[in-house]
Amino acid sequence: MMNAHVPALAGGGQVIAIVPQTFEETMRVARAVVASGLAPAALIGKKTGDDAAAAVAVCIMSGAELGLKPMVSLRSFTVINGKPALYGDGLINVVRQSGKVAFLKTGYEMRDGQMVGYCHAKRSDTGEESRVEFTQAQAERAGLWDDRPTIRKQVWENNQKVWKDGQPNDAPWYKFRERMIAWRAAGYCLRELFGDVLGGIRDEFEAREIADADEMRDITPAERPAPPKPPVPPAPPATKTIEAELPVDEQSTESEFDLGSFLEELETSLATAKDSASAAEIWNDYDAPAILESNGHADMIDTAYAMRDRAYAKLETLNGG
Structure with a gap:
């Protein structure tokens, strides 16, 4: 017999996202996410309890600064070397949602047998x-381009990791080079044109490349594994004096360039800027992209741009922009 007291189901209700307004509300949402098992493993790692909830809360707050709702933030962010980064085309999505885009187009084209990624955008x-x-x-010079179908990498055998040759190359720059080269162009373009929207946030691939470079730079000579020494053939006499015969201004100066000090001085100088104009003047005086590339550190140009973008974003906030 049908129960006459069961209320009828109503349709047509509007779905509204739950957006926390205080830190306490954010932690409540974060704890619920952790308890439900929906917290991304890349975000919380081996953390549990309030430690895991804190990681989720920071992700939610990072996304809120970019205009993302809590659950969208959890799907969009990862953490690389302790810093938040956006997955895939997250940069493009954040910029589109800002309401400041007149148009934005990104992709790739073939030019003289070479692939060229591009991004064309305009602020409204x-x-x-x-x-x-x-x-x-540019990708080849930066060591990004990869056309090897197989590589040497670690695999699990007999419950332990061993190095093995001839393994399928699953690197993004081999499997998805069309998308990667377009996203790299978009990263440069959007961080320059929409620095106030992105606040220095990178996509996961650039963040991972920078983290890998930092890790290699942090290894001391004593810790760095020594490469095997191949047989060295006798060198022609001319090769012993070739650098000494060069003009002084053409001799190698790589050992004289201190990358860490340069980046630290750049960041400190940008922090002294009173407004965007003075920050731009400091940036132009340092000419970081040219200095880094000429000293063999082209892979750190993105890091310098991130410092500049953070300085611009901070100045805009301080000046009420």
Whole structure:
């Protein structure tokens, strides 16, 4: 017999995201996410309890600064070397959601047999427009391009990891090079044109490359594994004096360039800027991209741009922009 007191189901209700307004509310949402098992493993790692909830809360707050709802933030962010980064095309999505985009187009094209990624965008509020390209040649110089179908890597055998040759190459720059080269162009373009929106946030691939570079730089000579010494053939006499015969301004100065000190001085100088104009003047005086590339550190140009973007974002906040 049907129960006459069961209320009828109503349709047509509007779905509204739960957006916490205070830190306490954020922690409540974070604890619920952890308890439900929906917290991404890349975010919380081996953390449990309030430690895991704190990691989720920081992710939610990082996303809120970019205009993302809590659950969207959890799907969009990862943590690399202790820093938040956006998955895949997250940078593009954040910029589109800002309401400051007149148009944005990204992709790749073939030019003289070489792949060229591009991003063309325009701001709707200021009218600024930019088109940035990232070429296959640039990717090769940066050590990103990878055309090896098989590589040597660690695999599990007999419950232990061993190095093995001839393994399928699953690196993003081999499997998804069209998307990667377009995203790299987008990263440069959007961080320059929409620095106030992104606040220095990178996509996961750039963040991982920077983390790998930092890790290699942090290894002391005593800790760095020594490469096997191949047989050295006798060198022609001319090779012993070739650098000494060069003009002084053409001799190698790589050992004289201190990367850490340069980046530290750049960040300190940008922090002294009173407004965006003075920050731009400091940035131009340092000419970081050219200095880094000429000293063999092109892979750190993105780090310098991130410092500049953070300085701009901080100044805009301080000046009420």
